[in-house]
Amino acid sequence: MSAARRTFVAVIGLLLLAGAAALAFRFAPGTRAALPKAAPTVPVGVAPVVAKSVPVRLRAIGNVEPFTTVAVKARIDGQIVAVHFREGQEVHKGDTLFEIDRRPLEAQLQQAQANLLKDRALLDHANEQAKRYKDLLDQKFISPDAYAQIRTNAETAAAQVSADSAGIRNAQLSLDYCTIRSPITGYTGKIQIQEGNLVKANDTSPLVVLNQVVPINASFSVPEQSLAAVRKYQADGELQVTAQVPNSGLAPVPGKLSFIDNATDETTGTIKLKAEFPNVDKALWPGQFVDVVITLTHQDDAIVVPPAAVQNGPNGQYVFVVKPDRTVEVRDIKVSRNEGDVAVVGSGVKPGDIVVTVGQLRLAPGAKVAIADAKAAE
Numbered sequence: 001m002s003a004a005r006r007t008f009v010a011v012i013g014l015l016l017l018a019g020a021a022a023l024a025f026r027f028a029p030g031t032r033a034a035l036p037k038a039a040p041t042v043p044v045g046v047a048p049v050v051a052k053s054v055p056v057r058l059r060a061i062g063n064v065e066p067f068t069t070v071a072v073k074a075r076i077d078g079q080i081v082a083v084h085f086r087e088g089q090e091v092h093k094g095d096t097l098f099e100i101d102r103r104p105l106e107a108q109l110q111q112a113q114a115n116l117l118k119d120r121a122l123l124d125h126a127n128e129q130a131k132r133y134k135d136l137l138d139q140k141f142i143s144p145d146a147y148a149q150i151r152t153n154a155e156t157a158a159a160q161v162s163a164d165s166a167g168i169r170n171a172q173l174s175l176d177y178c179t180i181r182s183p184i185t186g187y188t189g190k191i192q193i194q195e196g197n198l199v200k201a202n203d204t205s206p207l208v209v210l211n212q213v214v215p216i217n218a219s220f221s222v223p224e225q226s227l228a229a230v231r232k233y234q235a236d237g238e239l240q241v242t243a244q245v246p247n248s249g250l251a252p253v254p255g256k257l258s259f260i261d262n263a264t265d266e267t268t269g270t271i272k273l274k275a276e277f278p279n280v281d282k283a284l285w286p287g288q289f290v291d292v293v294i295t296l297t298h299q300d301d302a303i304v305v306p307p308a309a310v311q312n313g314p315n316g317q318y319v320f321v322v323k324p325d326r327t328v329e330v331r332d333i334k335v336s337r338n339e340g341d342v343a344v345v346g347s348g349v350k351p352g353d354i355v356v357t358v359g360q361l362r363l364a365p366g367a368k369v370a371i372a373d374a375k376a377a378e
Contacts, residue, residue, distance in 0.1 A: 044369045045358030047306045051351045054302040054339050055295050062220030062292035064284045068184055071206035074199040075177040083195050091182045098180040109171035116164035123161050126154035186212035211286050216279040218243050220292045221270035233296040241275035243290040253277050304342035309355040320356040320363050330365050
């Protein structure tokens with residue numbers, strides 16, 4: 001055998017001896033490599049399961065409506081000679097809005113008054129004549145038919161005076177209609193007919209539309225299945241309602257339920273409700289969409305967990321519950337409803353249980369956990 005070959009064989013033998021020694025050391029009793037690798041501890045956030053009073057509410061999207069809407073129209077024919085408000089201005093009940101030319105109606109009133117004076121003079125003459133003819137009738141100088149004709153003339157004159165008086169009252173009323181006043185306190189819309197235009201009594205187009213916004217209404221619809229609960233709790237007392245403009249940053253506006261429609265909508269399976277809000281600060285405005293919450297009652301001793309603790313799996317909803325030995329187990333639960341920042345649980349957990357709210361993705365049944373906030377588990 002050559003020297004090179006002998007050297008190669010020696011190197012191979014040394015390598016084999018070194019590998020065998022390494023394997024013997026790895027699996028030798030008492031060495032670190034022989035121990036199984038421990039499962040890592042998973043850091044989690046937790047929260048306790050508690051029992052507390054929770055409101056029972058219905059939520060809907062509502063539309064703000066004026067408390068009262070009035071389409072102002074003229075009650076007489078004429079020309080608008082003055083407009084006493086600006087578009088969008090707040091006006092009060094009794095404020096003057098428009099004025100119509102009064103001159104033609106003043107002339108009619110004067111004519112009616114003159115007719116009354118003339119007919120009163122005729123009536124006085126007819127009454128005197130009837131009195132004289134009555135004396136002649138008593139003395140048998142005239143026939144009853146002749147006296148009846150004179151008496152009829154007097155009664156006709158009296159009727160004409162009454163008609164003239166009614167004509168004067170009608171002329172005065174028409175004259176009053178020349179000044180158009182606000183029937184409510186509210187805000188004006190766009191002026192539909194400007195100064196200088198002719199208007200007709202009760203025309204199709206209004207002069208302006210007024211909206212009353214203090215108080216104000218919001219209409220909304222709830223599923224017809226909720227009607228029984230709404231009627232039940234309304235019978236026990238006034239139901240409180242709040243309305244909030246989405247993404248406005250404003251606090252919810254409190255109000256009360258004021259109306260339940262007398263029929264459900266067959267096409268949508270919902271029923272229309274209406275709530276009234278004082279709206280003193282005018283936070284709500286007609287036409288706005290609002291988030292409406294109606295509080296029916298309060299559920300005492302409701303079992304609640306943070307919504308972040310609830311997980312969804314193939315078999316439904318569940319939570320991870322931390323046991324006293326800091327391992328977790330899976331509990332199937334049934335969430336009745338979400339109410340604000342809590343989920344109301346019907347079954348599966350009890351007050352005092354500790355549920356995981358952060359870190360569930362790294363957990364499995366029996367996993368060891370490290371609680372970030374130790375106080376939460378106490």
